Amino acid sequence: MKTISRTAAALAAAAVLFVAAGPVAAQEPDPPVETSTPFSTPNTDDCPHATSPPPAIDLSEVPKPGETAPTPLPVPADAVGGEQLGYCGVVVPDGAPALPEDISATGWVLSDLDSGDVIAAKDPHGRYRPASTIKILLALVALDELDLNTTVVATAEDANAEGSAVGIGKGGVYSNFQLMQGLVMASGNDAAHALSAQMGGDDATVAKMNAKARSLGALDTRTATPSGLDGPGMSSSAYDLALFFRAAMENPTFARLISTETVQFPGFPKDPNIPDDIDRPGFTLSNDNQLLYNYDGAVGGKTGYTDDARQTFVGGADKNGRRLAVTIMKGDVLPIRPWEQAARLLDYGFALPPGTSVGTLVPPESVREVTSTRTAAPTLASPPDTPSAAGERETSLEEGGDTAIRIGIAVVGGLVVIGLLLWARQLNRRR
Template sequence: MYIRELHHRTARRLGSVLAAAVCAAGPITVCGPAIAQPPPPTITPFATPVTDTCPHRDRPPAAIDTSEVPAPGEPTPTALPVPDSPIGGKRLGECGVVLPTGAPAVPPDISATAWMVSDLDTGAVVAAKDPHGRYRPASTIKVLLATIALRTLDLDTVVVGTQADADVEGTRVGIGPGGRYSNRQLLHALVMASGNDAAHAIAAQLGGDEATVAKMNSLAQSLYARDTRAATPSGLDGPGMSTSAYDLSLLFREAMSIPLFAEMIGTEQFDFPGFPADPRIPGDQDHPGFPIANDNGLLYNYPGALGGKTGFTDDARQTFVAAAERNGRRLAVTLLQADVLPIRPWEQAARLLDYGFALGPSAKVGDIPGDEAESASTAPELAGPPENAIAYSAQPRTESRYDELWMTLMVGGLILVPILLVGTWHVRTRRR
């Protein structure tokens, strides 16, 4: 009987414990008065950042880390001057969403703080948001480095990888000390896989990081990219780093005028060399070559995608520039300070491209300066590049003019020589 009573007491106690646990889990009527539960947390719905008050007219948002603190003894860069008139046309001085008259609302779910859609061939700006607002470019600035490298370096030249290449900060494609890499391979790694080690190896051939950054800034200024200042060759954040949706679109358009750049950003996979074993590491073996893949999601998922460039740093957030073709029309899209929510940057770019293609070729709110951009509102606003700006972009066009002049002289000479010979023969005949 004692044992039976002990079982009953144990059962009652166990029942009480279970009941208490059930009641603690939520307000159930059998447990007596309901226990008040705290309200669920409020979830703020997604909203595209508002830029109507031009919050970044002079400089990018404040950095969240120390990446932009100048080195000891180095001055803090001042803000880039803001042109008196917006480059590209009056409407591009607006800071909110800039649309053609009568255009429908832009697609939802665009988290980019600034963006722009432009015609890659005519230079027409189709639509934009805070086009001249200043933000950080992250690795999209590699477009500028690639432009200089493609016009300066011998692509067949082979360089040997260094430990400094391998130790560079950020995204690396996998350069190893002692590896042998052609500039063509390095450029594929730069634009396809955003290799900062490839950027370091390329910059070393252009005179080092400091000299390369100077060349990048000179080219940007010569192209009237007045919101752009590179601080590193790779796009890692640094003191004074800046660009805008307008400038990045301009720089991308310039790069796309180089056929090899367009080919590289549209390449899905590329074989990259390995490197030998490090004799300092016991047991280390040779590292074989490996394929690298393009990191641009738009290239794989958007019909007509031509390729582009991705970027990310903690301060810049997600950045993106790309292009696509539809029915013979090529549009470029740029995103700055975007996020992966509510959709990924390449998906945001896809929606904006769809929007731009739907507007049609006559839609325009401004221009990107160039041979094809003949807007009367654009030309008077270009004050010209600084005196020390090296017009790298003009080199191919200048060479073309020289070629034409040389050809003219050669043809003229071929015509003139027989005439002179015939004339000389006539003179001699008369004298005889």
Template sequence: MTGVTYAPLPLATAQPPTTSPTPFTTPNTDNCPNKTTPPPPIDTSEVPAPGESAPKPLPIPNPPIGGDRLGGCGVVLPSGAPGLPEGISATAFVVSDLDTGKVLVAKDPHGRYRPASTIKVLLADVALRVLDLNKVVIGTQEDANADGTRVGIGPGGRYTNRQLFQALIMASGNDAAHAISAQLGGDEATVAKMNSMADRLQAKDTRAATPSGLDGPGMSTSAYDLSLLFRDAMTLPLFAELIHTEQVDFPGYPADPKNTDDKDHPGYPIGNDNHLLFEYDGALGGKTGYTDDARQTFVAGAQRNGHRLAVTLLKADVLPFRPWEQAAKLLDYAFALPSGASVGQLPNASAKSTDSTVVVASPPVIASTEPADDTASDHRGLRNTLIVGGVILVLVLLAGARRMNRPRR
């Protein structure tokens, strides 16, 4: 697969630093250190707002979702499987089959960690189902002020929802996440919708605190849950298309009319920030993530010999290999396992079921197949009259036929 030209992100880089503050060691999770909550934060991002308290830890399902073996906290391998490849720094991971839902290999699968921007998979799974992709959204200063990685949305810019999803999934734009969540009723309402969908999918270790993946009080997911969320999102054709897209053009925005020195900001190309897409044969794409507290997070899929697998990594490091390289090693390992190898199962719950909590703040404008204005009412009235008349005619003909066939006395 050929490389891609990455546009310089105007306000922040999409990738974290390439150095690690600590030397690499393989994390040991045998004693379940993160069974109830993620590791302690290293900054103040999860401090509750004044007057609020941190949410309590999510309940731990019993028995474990996905099977008893997935209740373990160390490495979980199929019977007779070889040892794992060297150099996996992810504290937790899961490799699963996107089609059958079988979990092939895992480490601390239900341990709770922070998702960082991989939670955008859940945001996309919610929003793609309800937003009109052709609707034009006007960028705001609030979008432009979003914390963290931004794709470069500017006040007054005109963006279709399709372009916002491209920015969200390909370039991990937190400004795009803000513009999308605004259409779902704002951050608080969007987070509620995301958590409702996670619960419906049986992702019981997952609680979103922000739409974008920025750390917040109570934020949590697991390698198992992230596999489940990714599998459900992959049932959406546009999501599968976008994670596999290498580069698109993104619109610019007009000059600030209040600033005489400002000029129009031209559009520019944006590239997919997932290196596995370009470096791994059969890669389907995926989503990257990073915060100081979450460290490196990653989810992606690949296809080989008719099999589609997904890999999720949580609390990984860049040493001795980048997350996409660790993912590649785990995918190679899982693809080589014998047919039928399994240590558990993803549930088959689907977000396609109707949920009254997943609604759009303002219904999208969708082209109608009915004539507009009063003509539509007239046509509907004529149609109803013809239907009623037809029913009456059928009843009259049936009654006449019955009289003709009645035996004479």
């Protein structure tokens, strides 16, 4: 067989590529780069966080000496809350209007607190760090276990707890109800420490929080610290936070706590071991959730932030007897703050008719243990034209068949081109 020239080989290769890829002109050009846009919403269509949160940027999740990092929680074969909630991209009802443009959160869930309907979502089961929004879960455990009228004397360990603080001082006397106010209204890690100390300490409290999460059907959640500080294995999801908030809002005490704007909080005595120390007077404690002050019908919520978790937020509102909630994970303050993003999504939800749903917040009695798991793709990919994940898998198989056909056509086309080139060369020689 004679060797084909380099030019002929290049032409043949180009023909093969053309046949296999199809006409390039039919593809849409890349959109222009908008240099004025100050943010971009992360694309989660390929399920980058199906099993674990994004990599940590600090040493907060490095295990203690002698310990190992826990393995990721299993991903249920059937998405909790319905098949559509197994998708990782944006999930909206059929015929729904476009979502607000200012939502930069990586994952979020918009839900109905009363019916349990999930109205819309983005990466609802994607796993992220909850930061202080996990204090809702701590509040659920504490409300079940502690007498709110009991008073405790704060320790130095309580006062020196790492992170945000309500302002507890060593020797201060606080009721558990006041500690709950500091926990929910001001996200006090010092209050979280004082509460968890009464429940057996941090490790015991974390175990109780994880058990409570499982009982509510929150299978994406593993708490590492009572307060929400990052730690090895810490994860949750926007869906799980919606479960926690709905369960908490069924408790009248919690509902009263998060809707309180201001309250008087106790001071604490001077430390006799510190020269010239003075008594600290009581002060006015203000709720740190701006949605409560700025959104009509707001019922309150919970804020959160760590370097690894970024901005997290939970909030809800009641309009004409209809209560909706928004949970946001791995957000940012661009282009607007998380509570403002939540407000946009609440407006979106209230504009849709009751009963609009892409899934449901499961009731605790329907929760089952994880007996089988699935891989991150393709069953967790963004929803195709048909809402069925089974349909997506079938489409993938069909596309595989089409690819095989295209490859076959390409090979045949390449051989035809080569044959024509050789035939033309032979004719030239005869002439």
